[in-house]
Amino acid sequence: MSTELRTRNVSKFFRHNGEFDWNHISPADYKPGDDSWKGVSRRVFIGETGESTRFHLRYFEVEKGGYTTLEQHQHEHVVTVLRGRGLAVVGCKEFELGFGDVLYVSPNDPHQFRNDNHDEPFGFLCVVNAERDRPRQADMAFCPICE
């Protein structure tokens, strides 16, 4: 697939090379540098390169000891685990996640993804709306799940 095709709204194939690496996709930092997260990479498959979907498909990996920002926002997350194991914190609840598990994080639920102690990276697909609000630091004093 040429760079020109890569950025058009045409059918596209991203072959998985067997080590959680894909043709035509490079990993990037999860976010610009701040100390709210650690050891997380981000790949965007669909949504930022000419596609017309109303959603984006991304893949995140969290290395041992890493974690995403503890945050909340109006838009939803739909996560499916592809690699390793990790922890999802959603409000006052914690879920141990492994291959194939599917987690829906509903609007405004505070959440974080962690890999506290697994040598294998914790890797998951995450689908979000294309149009979405900016995340904000989570207010853990109010948990919409247990209130």
Add this chain to the structure above:
Amino acid sequence: MSTELRTRNVSKFFRHNGEFDWNHISPADYKPGDDSWKGVSRRVFIGETGESTRFHLRYFEVEKGGYTTLEQHQHEHVVTVLRGRGLAVVGCKEFELGFGDVLYVSPNDPHQFRNDNHDEPFGFLCVVNAERDRPRQADMAFCPICE
């Protein structure tokens, strides 16, 4: 998770039981009976039970000898393979798919998913817009990919 919670817009966890079966999700037929498809099951994780996403997440499995309808439509597909191997026909092209491969089918490209000769079911996630047009039989006389 209670049935009442299952249908509300709250955070939800679908645990994978290790055999491509999940808590709280039952497989259904791919479509009402017609002879355009064979041996395909469908699970809807997100989008039809109270969630507010602008997309739906589904999981399809195609048994040996099975195939989805050869069809086309304005809405896009984003497919990620979780299980087995199979073939994607997209216009005049064919892609052999296996674990982790990601395929984007752009608007109006004719397409079909097949498992011609693998004993293991060919299983994949498929994300689509929540608001979408109805599929129609594919017109293979015109292939937008090679035209």
